[in-house]
Amino acid sequence: MPVLSTVPFLKPTHLQGPRNSPSRQRRHTLPASEFRCLSPEDAVSVFEIEREAFISVSGDCPLHLDEIRHFLTLCPELSLGWFEEGRLVAFIIGSLWDQDRLSQVGAGLRVHGAEPRAALHNPANGPVPSLQAALTLHEPRGTAVHIHVLAVHRTFRQQGKGSILMWRYLQYLRCLPCARRAVLMCEHFLVPFYEKCGFKALGPCQVTVGALAFTEMQHEVQGHAFMRRNSGC
Secondary structure (H helix, E strand, C coil), X not given: CXXXXXXXXXXXXXXXXCCCCHHHHCCCCCCCEEEECCCHHHHHHHHHHHHHHHHHHHCCCCCCHHHHHHHHHHCXXXXXXXXXXXXXXXXXXXXXXXXXXXXXXCCCCCCCCCCCCCCEEECCCEEECCXXXXXXXXXXXXXXXXXEEEEEXXXXXXCCHHHHHHXXXXXXXXXXXXXCEXXXXXXXXXXXXXXXXXXXXXXXXXXXXXXXXXXXXXXXXXXXXXXXXXXXX
């Protein structure tokens, strides 16, 4: 059974007007506000928002278009999009990781479905993951959800949508049996934002991108058996 159909936080929801309002009398209209997992068909819209949000600030995107398609094909259930009248306005993309820290590389670690952007390559043995392997890997047996990117469309910023989307995403993760914690790496000026979302700083991240340095953060999502039993998860 698809994950989407079993999780109340991600059942397609929208804001409805009064029963006799014109919006309810019209047929075939798009929901005013909807949250759902993303699909490979959403990749271009995702990349356009991400590119505009990050290029001017960091000079690069957390995920390139092919990597977005890779994750939305391999683990779409770890993504969440916010749509307004059918238009993507904000999103989160995640994957599973099986180490305590993002800079750790497990023994025998190999790429599942795609070679990481930052991997070294040994012609005899194939790709050899570097410290940056977590940027593009999905480890299906992992219990940590690595949040690669959260971005909001420029016309919808400064409205609290990023915080709301992260809250809904964390509630959703609590319904996934595999998820025990959420981890991410962010630039230092974003630490206060994620702390307000409930994340705790683990310290400097050994992963760097060019001249950019990051702080690694974590949010526990395990220990919510009561919520799972009483939420339809």
